Amino acid sequence: MSIEFLVASAIGALTAAGIYLCLRGRSFPVVLGLAMLSYAINLFLFAIGRLVVNRPPIYGKGLTEYTDPLPQALVLTAIVISFGMTALAVVLALRSFLETGTDQVDGIVEPDPPQPDAEARP
Template sequence: MEMIVASAVGVLTAGGVYLVLRLRAFPVILGLAMLSYAVNVFLFAAGKLTTNMPPILSKYGEATYTDPLPQALVLTAIVISFGMTAVLVMVALASFLESDSDRINLGRSENAGLPVEPGQEDAQ
């Protein structure tokens, strides 16, 4: 069971990193959402995965059970990631409406962000 969950975390992380490295706003938002899903699955798996076990502990014996703390952390992380995704969507929408493009550029021109060579400060 843990191997399947670890593989799912790896696939979600790889897909999220791939999408974050795109130059468009929508894939970046999807990539960040996938990264947050990967963290949620990782936190959920940290609570010792068990199957076919009763959710209520018996007073007569020690039973293996799933730790509820990671589940509470995942619930909190889901709410926070939903809020951050909504903020990112609104920022991307405002950027699209202002520039008519969803490309992510670091500057206004191709040379923006490059170091200026000595003696060429006047040209810019």
């Protein structure tokens, strides 16, 4: 089994789990799904630069082979953007919960199921 297959499988699993969680009805799974999608995107950006072992990321004198530093810079930028996006999603979910009293994404409060009366029982 190659490392490329493992990385591709991890990207696929994180993407599937992220999409599944983003489609849930509560706000906490949606935030977790966004985080998983951002991890999948980071892995994808890192895999774009080809997985190379034991090569420096910066070109120097006398080096004939080096790793492309652009995907690493893109991943660092994506980490900062995803952190800000996750913080915004958490704040919006908390504000929605405080305004509506529920953590449903659409803001509709679910009715409580009817409780059987204790006095009606024999």
